[in-house]
Amino acid sequence: MISPLPRRRLRPAPVLAAALALLCAAAPAVPAAADEALLPVPVPQVEGPLPGTPPGDPASDDIADTYPFFATTEDLDAFDYVEEEFVVSGTARVYADGAVASEHPYRTRIVVRRPERERDSAGTALVEWQNVTAGNDIDALWAPSAEHIMRSGYTWVGVSAQNVGVAHLAEWSPARYGDLDVTDGGTVTGDALSYDVFSQAGRAVRTGAVTGGIDIDQVLAIGASQSAGRMTAYYNQVLPLVEPVFEGYGFAVGPAPRGDRPEPVFQVLSETDAALTAAPPQDTPRFRLWEVAGTAHSGWAGHRARQGVEERDLGGQADYRCAEPPFSRAPLHHALNASYDHLAAWARTGTPPPAADRITRDAQGRIARGEDGHALGGIRLSQVEVPTALNTGSNRPAGPGNEFCVLFGSHVPYGEDRLAELYPTRAGYLAAVARVELRNVRDGYVTRADSARNRREAALSGVGG
Known part of the structure; x- marks a missing residue:
């Protein structure tokens, strides 16, 4: 983070x-x-x-x-x-x-x-x-x-x-x-x-x-x-x-x-962190693990949120040369927000949080990916299920002094032709986003307020004409 x-x-x-x-x-x-x-x-x-x-x-x-x-x-x-x-x-x-x-x-x-x-x-x-x-x-x-x-x-x-x-x-x-x-x-x-x-x-x-x-x-x-x-x-x-x-x-x-x-112990891992564990542990009555596909250890939301204090107190934010455009924009903090609410209820009432599928690994323990490059399995936010960009938890330095690139993940926006192919109509795109958001709220992975923000951002994106 x-x-x-x-x-x-x-x-x-x-x-x-x-x-x-x-x-x-x-x-x-x-x-x-x-x-x-x-x-x-x-x-x-x-x-x-x-x-x-x-x-x-x-x-x-x-x-x-x-x-x-x-x-x-x-x-x-x-x-x-x-x-x-x-x-x-x-x-x-x-x-x-x-x-x-x-x-x-x-x-x-x-x-x-x-x-x-x-x-x-x-x-x-x-x-x-x-x-x-x-x-x-x-x-x-x-x-x-x-x-x-x-x-x-x-x-x-x-x-x-x-x-x-x-x-x-x-x-x-x-x-x-x-x-x-x-x-x-x-x-x-x-x-x-x-x-x-x-x-x-x-x-x-x-x-x-x-x-x-x-x-x-x-x-x-x-x-x-x-x-x-x-x-x-x-x-x-x-x-x-x-x-x-x-x-x-x-x-x-x-x-x-x-x-x-x-x-109780609640662990939330980004795709970056899930890649370090070939065999994630199973849930127990006092332990819960969520893995969130497409997200990064240190993603865009935190980088942007710290910009003001870093510029004021440290003179600015560091620049990085990474092999792929840095900072996944799949919002890991949405799952974290839900986890705080679940943890508070779990500790207070004994009601455990909802379980979640693990990110899929292949036979060698590496993260399995679909044809579009997104990780398979795990908690699937609308930014991954209805993508307008490829968001992953992986990246690498493009030169010395950029070692932190491995934590940032990547964000590669789709071009207009790709977006038009995926979402020929605005109504179809917004309906697809709404279905994922409703499912994630129902399953307890995203709060209602964060889901509403995601749907507003989708409506303002211009995707689908």
Whole structure:
């Protein structure tokens, strides 16, 4: 779900290699002894909300003249939402060999976007482990899904849990972030404190200290790509030792545990990620997997949604030379939006989400494709079933320094002759789109609001004359 940005602190190739390694591997579970009491998760100290809103000057020596890094450019007022930033601090544990090895102080930030009034709140918080593959914090799951999150009344919380992101914050605005530290002065490596940082942030949400007093009765953990890998390690290695904080877990475009705990696990993979797994796991009573044909690990919706904050806070978006036109436009976030609603209901009522067919693999485990080049099987959005372009989850670099192309998928629009052949009439095209949209809403793969948008876009496209 992420793309590299200008002024990044890390070289893209090593970061990408590490991220892809996390996509392919999940840490084994480390069960706690049956007679051992689970360790409590303390409530961290909370400071804030911090002053400052854009426009401002990150280089200012006065924190009131700065603003939160990647403060959203979404129209919060239209949904009666507010954005606030807090500092949370406390003591985090290092875990090793199924036990606590040491304890260390930490200090980091969280960003909260929530309804202004309690009456507009769904009572559910989505706590996102912010992704740092690009060398800085990215709201990977907020960016493309902001409208759905706000229209649903969710509280979204972004947690800066890893040192790459925190170090970049301190560089970006020393006055605002210079005293943040998740390494205990450099003595703790490998983001070993990140697990307790994340769970303690969840505890802060539960208390209402960072939600303006709005009552939150359900806290869900979500993470994308590399963050999903960190959350998998948290689920497998840390949760057997500590009291649970989150009622459910959403893993996007990355690895996920198999759901052998009471808390449900929902994994949503793009076609890019499905290609890395020849034999995807089966669903269980506590685990659900969706694979979405035609979509990319880091597609168009997220790239476009981050454009404003990247231009403001990083000087622009990076350009890439890929072998195929980059960024699949099949909207993976539509399936993700539906998954958040299903996960919330699953955790609250025990009703599991609908199952979905896996993307089809051939005898060698590779993704099987139809004559038009689209992947077969999986969840099939109208942009894939009634295509006006070839959208895939695959791509490759066209030269050195473009390694991230493998995450973008591809988008090749059909020419006018091809469109006329497929859709000789406007009514036929719109009817075909409507049939797919009705089916996906009925099956629970797309929300009604997202489906309505798809049908509006089809009506305005001019396809079919």
